[in-house]
Amino acid sequence: MKPAPFAYKKARTLDEAVALLCEHKDARLLAGGQSLIATLNMRLSAPSVLIDINGINGSNGLGGIAEKNGAVEIGALVRHVQAERSDVIARLAPLIARAMPHIGHAAIRNRGTLGGSIAFADPAAELPACLMALDGEVEATGPKGKRTIRAADFFKGLFETALGPQEILTAIRIPAATKDTRVGFAELARRHGDYAIVGLAASARGDGKGLKDVRLSFFGAGDTPSRARKAETALESGDVDAAVAALDLQPHDDVQATGAVKKHLAGVLLRRVAKQLMEPRP
Amino acid sequence: MTDLAVDIALTVNGEKLAERVEPRQTLVDFLRDNLGLTGSHVGCEHGVCGACTVRVDGEIVRGCLMLAVQCDGSKVETIEGISDSGEVADLQMAFEQRNALQCGFCTPGMIAAAQDLLLLAKESGGVPSRDEIREHISGNYCRCTGYHAIVDAVEAVAQARAGAAK
Numbered sequence: 001m002k003p004a005p006f007a008y009k010k011a012r013t014l015d016e017a018v019a020l021l022c023e024h025k026d027a028r029l030l031a032g033g034q035s036l037i038a039t040l041n042m043r044l045s046a047p048s049v050l051i052d053i054n055g056i057n058g059s060n061g062l063g064g065i066a067e068k069n070g071a072v073e074i075g076a077l078v079r080h081v082q083a084e085r086s087d088v089i090a091r092l093a094p095l096i097a098r099a100m101p102h103i104g105h106a107a108i109r110n111r112g113t114l115g116g117s118i119a120f121a122d123p124a125a126e127l128p129a130c131l132m133a134l135d136g137e138v139e140a141t142g143p144k145g146k147r148t149i150r151a152a153d154f155f156k157g158l159f160e161t162a163l164g165p166q167e168i169l170t171a172i173r174i175p176a177a178t179k180d181t182r183v184g185f186a187e188l189a190r191r192h193g194d195y196a197i198v199g200l201a202a203s204a205r206g207d208g209k210g211l212k213d214v215r216l217s218f219f220g221a222g223d224t225p226s227r228a229r230k231a232e233t234a235l236e237s238g239d240v241d242a243a244v245a246a247l248d249l250q251p252h253d254d255v256q257a258t259g260a261v262k263k264h265l266a267g268v269l270l271r272r273v274a275k276q277l278m279e280p281r282p
Numbered sequence: 283m284t285d286l287a288v289d290i291a292l293t294v295n296g297e298k299l300a301e302r303v304e305p306r307q308t309l310v311d312f313l314r315d316n317l318g319l320t321g322s323h324v325g326c327e328h329g330v331c332g333a334c335t336v337r338v339d340g341e342i343v344r345g346c347l348m349l350a351v352q353c354d355g356s357k358v359e360t361i362e363g364i365s366d367s368g369e370v371a372d373l374q375m376a377f378e379q380r381n382a383l384q385c386g387f388c389t390p391g392m393i394a395a396a397q398d399l400l401l402l403a404k405e406s407g408g409v410p411s412r413d414e415i416r417e418h419i420s421g422n423y424c425r426c427t428g429y430h431a432i433v434d435a436v437e438a439v440a441q442a443r444a445g446a447a448k
Contacts (some may be wrong), residue, residue, distance in 0.1 A: 006306055033347055037348070041327045041328055045357055107421055
């Protein structure tokens with residue numbers, strides 16, 4: 001299908017983008033467009049105005065990746081391909097680096113942005129789950145200035161976030177990896193690069209032979225990225241079987257699989273990821 | 283044209299153009315309907331099939347997931363451009379010789395994706411493995427060949443180009 005008609009406005013600065021959002025009540029922001037334009041084509045979304053934020057870049061920091069005060073700050077307009085090739089991400093955000101090859105296909109990664117993926121909050125997407133596993137945060141800019149929202153408070157429901165209607169996600173921040181940081185990532189999809197049937201992003205701290213502060217963040221297993229807290233506790237005591245048995249997830253049936261299949265697959269992924277977490281970093 | 287239309291200036295296959303487009307027109311529809319460049323195909327229209335793959339500023343993109351209006355100031359290359367210049371002549375020949383196409387619907391996108399991989403491989407100085415070839419064309423559906431012949435063709439060209447470079 002073809003999109004319904006809309007007006008197109010290209011914002012040159014962040015202030016201009018926020019002003020346009022305030023002016024047009026049913027506007028949508030266009031970043032990479034790799035989800036938005038598909039929904040426009042299918043007429044699942046029909047805004048009257050599209051505000052293109054791709055012209056806001058560089059000097060405003062929306063397109064940069066930097067280490068700042070023990071955190072990695074990733075500008076909202078950083079494209080997947082940029083993150084995939086970034087030394088800073090490889091060194092200080094190894095979970096994001098591991099997730100990258102699973103996101104879409106080369107042509108999609110050339111356009112899609114990290115900020116767009118987080119703001120869209122698809123329950124089967126990789127990056128929201130990574131942000132949750134890393135206890136990261138989101139920087140939002142609106143008419144009253146900037147505010148910071150923790151990942152745990154950001155994902156509210158199916159495609160629903162804590163962003164206000166006049167706010168723009170401008171950056172994400174995650175704690176920089178240290179020597180004892182361990183990460184794990186696995187997903188099952190029908191075709192490599194497609195949305196996951198179910199997936200798992202995880203982080204922990206290596207503590208001698210054991211694990212501490214385990215954070216298991218499943219995607220494709222609920223309306224938002226879902227922590228499996230009982231399984232986290234079991235994994236901290238080193239018992240993978242108990243962690244699988246304790247998996248506290250209630251995935252719904254969807255077009256890809258029934259809830260029961262997803263729950264089974266979540267256990268399979270947990271075993272794979274537990275193995276990754278227990279390997280010391282090279 | 284409605285009053286929503288926007289003027290854009292862009293380069294398509296080396297030719298400078300000034301056009302007036304509706305914001306809602308996707309890049310691939312613009313190329314096909316306004317410019318008559320029908321080598322880029324419209325398949326799923328939501329980014330799954332890869333039949334509309336074109337190059338914008340040197341990088342492959344989905345022509346159905348980019349709007350024509352976003353290409354203001356950009357350099358767009360379609361299968362017509364990259365085949366006329368001879369850039370992918372060896373890939374075209376290998377596809378033909380190895381039966382890497384039957385109906386041909388996916389072929390323009392497949393060639394664009396394969397050429398993207400070969401250019402990246404050239405930068406890093408290596409020949410991509412069969413797994414890497416499969417991964418790079420994973421965003422392009424082919425419903426005829428079963429992919430095996432396509433991987434054969436791309437691998438043969440990768441090896442030939444690496445050999446020629448030595």
